[in-house]
Amino acid sequence: MDALWMPALLAVAAFAAGVLNAIAGGGSFLTFPALVFAGVPPIVANATSALAVSPGYLGSTLGFKAELARLPARRLRNETLIAAIGGMAGALLLLVTPAHVFRGIVPWLLLFATALFVFGPWLAGRKPILDGKAHPMERWRPVGLMAVAIYGGYFNGGLGILLMALYTVTGERHLHTTNALKNLNSLVLSLLSVITFAVAGAIAWGPAILMMVAATAGGYAGAHWSKRLPIAWVRGVVIATGLVMSALFFWRG
Template identity: 45%
Template sequence: MDLATTALLAASGLGAGLVNAIAGGGTFFTFSALIAAGLPPITANATSAVAVTPANLASAWAYRRELAANLRRFAALGAVSLAGGLLGAFILTTTDNAAFRLLVPWLLLFATLLFAASPQIVALARSIGKAEGKHPSRRAWIGGLTFQFLVATYGGFFGAGMGIVMLAALAITEGEDFHLINSAKHLCSTVIQLVAVVLFIAAGLVSWHETFIVGAASVIGGYAGVAFGRRLPAPVIRWLVIAVGALLTLYFFMR
């Protein structure tokens, strides 16, 4: 690996850790950089998932008190997230690179549109949570868990934009308490990512040299994001992610 490729991967990890700490969307940076480094699409996707796991675990650790206090409440969410993440990751391991390459621009387009519509999605999530209150009806609860299963399946398969869609699912089951929803989101995201990572590693889809470079840089970016986020508003970061996503979507559609 030449110096320019190493620098590109490190920069993508740094950028991913930074934007994930503020607004989410780091997958756009790492996935595209790994593709540019010459990895096949499926390997790039799996390697990206493994590389950003340490930084995401650190974010989940920040909510350890809320998670410990609500473990029983979150049990069903964790179970469906585990099942969905496992299914999505399994589908990826059984997909060939040619088929996945055809899906990539559509997946990027979907994720970009999610980021663009995130204010509306968050507003919808809050309105649903407010309507259901602290104790949602059985029908709403089952609907929320089903929605979460679908989100987890998508997350295990690709993952970009997963957190935004997850807000809507969690608002149905957890009400409108922001900290409760955010802690549940970190728990579910961590479960989905960990089960996917285990499957990717077992299937031999991970390129470890690139993983270490991107992973180390993403941890640094995650720490920097906390301080940097206080100076730069989250909407600015979100629109940067949208712009990158739009350019990548156009690029992959034209390939």
């Protein structure tokens, strides 16, 4: 790709990713492929993409600070610790994955993330038991959180949907609390995975800084546009993007 076009491609992809993440999620469907098409090796592209979209998690977490303040401190400590360990473990798993193996599974990861986005509303809409008793699946929440955090550290696509689904099916009764925990754990595991990538030298810093700025601007714009754009239309764009990117990566082998 022409070097003159590369920064423009990455900036546009990151801006659009910030918009999508603010409205419906799915921004990594744009940032990761853009980096790969710009010539960044897939593992480095995945690490750089994770850093590029990470600022949005902080803003989202701060937006739910009241909901988090109402939760027991012990629960928050335990769950964020699990998310941190899982995020670091996923990042380390990515770093020891041979490049040719990761290239081979990328299309499947993109397809899996797209499927999560398609079925996300159904998964997140599962109703917990509301009879005042402990949910029978609640004891499995730490195990599920660790698995999701490892996935998120390894490949960020569909992370928010997985966390929403996990908390819903394990008995979290309030949507705002579910959203708050999703944002907090996304922030923590992404932070630890990005630190791991940075220490290992797996981040392309030039593209990362450019894309972080563009993604932040896109998130700001998306927060305003979200009140005007039909959510069904935006979801359709994200799903189509995920399918097209999956097809392209399958075609590239």
